[in-house]
Amino acid sequence: MAVWGERLAGVRGVLLDISGVLFDSCEGGGVPIPGSVEAVARLKQSQLKVRFCTNESQKSRGKLVGLLQRLGFDISEGEVTSPAPAACQILKERGLRPHLLVHDDILSEFDKIDTSNPNCVLIADAGDAFSYKNMNKAFQVLMELENPVLISLGKGRYYKETLGLMLDVGAYMKALEYACGVEAEVVGKPSPEFFKNALQVLGVEAHQAIMIGDDIVGDVGGAQRCGMRALQVRTGKFRCEK
Amino acid sequence: MAVWGERLAGVRGVLLDISGVLFDSCEGGGVPIPGSVEAVARLKQSQLKVRFCTNESQKSRGKLVGLLQRLGFDISEGEVTSPAPAACQILKERGLRPHLLVHDDILSEFDKIDTSNPNCVLIADAGDAFSYKNMNKAFQVLMELENPVLISLGKGRYYKETLGLMLDVGAYMKALEYACGVEAEVVGKPSPEFFKNALQVLGVEAHQAIMIGDDIVGDVGGAQRCGMRALQVRTGKFRCEK
Numbered sequence: 001m002a003v004w005g006e007r008l009a010g011v012r013g014v015l016l017d018i019s020g021v022l023f024d025s026c027e028g029g030g031v032p033i034p035g036s037v038e039a040v041a042r043l044k045q046s047q048l049k050v051r052f053c054t055n056e057s058q059k060s061r062g063k064l065v066g067l068l069q070r071l072g073f074d075i076s077e078g079e080v081t082s083p084a085p086a087a088c089q090i091l092k093e094r095g096l097r098p099h100l101l102v103h104d105d106i107l108s109e110f111d112k113i114d115t116s117n118p119n120c121v122l123i124a125d126a127g128d129a130f131s132y133k134n135m136n137k138a139f140q141v142l143m144e145l146e147n148p149v150l151i152s153l154g155k156g157r158y159y160k161e162t163l164g165l166m167l168d169v170g171a172y173m174k175a176l177e178y179a180c181g182v183e184a185e186v187v188g189k190p191s192p193e194f195f196k197n198a199l200q201v202l203g204v205e206a207h208q209a210i211m212i213g214d215d216i217v218g219d220v221g222g223a224q225r226c227g228m229r230a231l232q233v234r235t236g237k238f239r240c241e242k
Numbered sequence: 243m244a245v246w247g248e249r250l251a252g253v254r255g256v257l258l259d260i261s262g263v264l265f266d267s268c269e270g271g272g273v274p275i276p277g278s279v280e281a282v283a284r285l286k287q288s289q290l291k292v293r294f295c296t297n298e299s300q301k302s303r304g305k306l307v308g309l310l311q312r313l314g315f316d317i318s319e320g321e322v323t324s325p326a327p328a329a330c331q332i333l334k335e336r337g338l339r340p341h342l343l344v345h346d347d348i349l350s351e352f353d354k355i356d357t358s359n360p361n362c363v364l365i366a367d368a369g370d371a372f373s374y375k376n377m378n379k380a381f382q383v384l385m386e387l388e389n390p391v392l393i394s395l396g397k398g399r400y401y402k403e404t405l406g407l408m409l410d411v412g413a414y415m416k417a418l419e420y421a422c423g424v425e426a427e428v429v430g431k432p433s434p435e436f437f438k439n440a441l442q443v444l445g446v447e448a449h450q451a452i453m454i455g456d457d458i459v460g461d462v463g464g465a466q467r468c469g470m471r472a473l474q475v476r477t478g479k480f481r482c483e484k
Contacts, residue, residue, distance in 0.1 A: 126374075127374055128373070128374045128375065129374070130373075130374040130377070131370070131372075131373055131374065132368075132369060132370045132371070132372040132373065132409070133370065135372070135409055135413075136408060136409045139400065139407070139409050139413070140406055140407060143400075143407055157420060157421045157422075157423075158381065158385075158421055164382055165381070165382060165385055166378060167374070167377055167378045167381050167417070167421055168421070170420060170421070171377075171381075171417035171418070171420050171421040172417060174416045174417055174419075174420040175409070175413035175414060175416055175417040176413070177416075178399060178412060178413050178416040179399045179400055179409055179410070179412070179413040180399075181399075
């Protein structure tokens with residue numbers, strides 16, 4: 001415990017990943033990871049500031065939070081930093097009109113975005129919508145652009161559902177990068193801007209915060225590069241051998 | 243012409259790419275590229291040895307040759323070097339039992355391959371069979387293997403059909419490489435073994451041969467690295483700007 005006391009000295013804020021840390025998702029719902037509902041409750045009763053920092057891009061924040069509430073978590077939409085709203089801000093600032101390759105359940109996040117006559121492609125964890133036809137369309141849109149812009153909501157390799165590991169958006173990002181000869185702009189973890197935004201809303205400095213996640217690259221590496229501390233849980237996609 | 247005479251001095255054999263050089267494919271068939279039927283006929287009437295060297299992995303050799311014959315080309319199955327038969331030889335030599343992620347039209351090439359209890363994944367240009375579900379299954383098979391082996395029939399970025407550019411197997415190879423942290427073994431152009439095999443069957447040395455193709459990496463670069471000459475046509479996927 002003394003070691004933990006040292007490691008956590010000065011921590012005032014906690015950023016919590018969601019998938020693989022709070023729950024494992026499955027078709028149509030999810031299952032809380034044992035102890036996680038109670039852990040969130042205890043954190044919120046403590047002196048620590050808490051924010052949820054997720055790369056979830058298959059569901060809108062509203063749907064995700066609704067699901068977590070039904071599973072027993074004390075969480076509200078305003079406590080969640082997720083990639084889609086961050087991407088919408090970037091799209092507006094830069095006058096980008098995306099061709100969207102996303103899951104139907106997140107389309108509502110882009111309600112106020114002009115998608116006519118696309119000048120970029122935005123991909124998210126589209127699940128079954130990652131058909132050859134849809135990927136080919138995204139590829140063709142990029143190849144027609146003079147300055148192709150590819151925005152990816154996260155770049156995870158895979159995540160864990162109750163039935164097993166599932167390919168994440170990062171794999172499809174790599175496919176389009178290779179086919180089109182472009183480099184994607186990642187919105188979400190491990191992008192420093194994304195962590196900084198979450199910290200700003202939380203009102204703590206990087207050195208006062210700890211990120212808790214199951215992804216060694218997206219959560220742990222990304223947070224550490226921002227000057228935060230980080231802790232990798234042994235749930236979700238955690239695998240001993242890698 | 244004097245320049246061409248010098249460039250082609252000592253050439254005894256010609257390797258011809260098929261898609262984008264002889265014809266552009268489309269759903270259910272294809273369209274010959276103007277002049278190509280006559281060019282093949284003239285080459286075959288000349289003193290030059292001719293072989294077709296393709297990365298076609300959506301159709302079996304039999305189906306491809308049947309289509310080309312219907313389009314008017316003088317071509318037979320024995321004149322074609324393609325990745326599936328080369329891959330079958332490798333699978334047998336190394337005792338590999340593949341999980342196949344391929345198009346139905348090429349399944350017959352793997353008739354004599356044991357696919358029970360897979361210890362590797364083999365992908366080809368699967369077209370619409372590159373669904374999320376099928377990609378995820380290939381990913382899961384690789385993640386379960388202690389020594390994951392991924393074999394890709396070619397690594398092309400895209401090819402041209404009559405309706406436009408189409409994502410090729412290379413994009414999906416990159417997706418699986420990234421998700422699983424593996425490096426694929428490529429069977430087909432630009433693999434040196436593949437070119438060497440074609441040259442051996444043709445009975446000419448590398449310095450006596452020229453490769454004609456529309457892919458600057460797969461055809462031209464690959465052939466040059468084997469000591470062959472190469473010529474890029476301005477049909478198929480050729481694009482001035484890239």
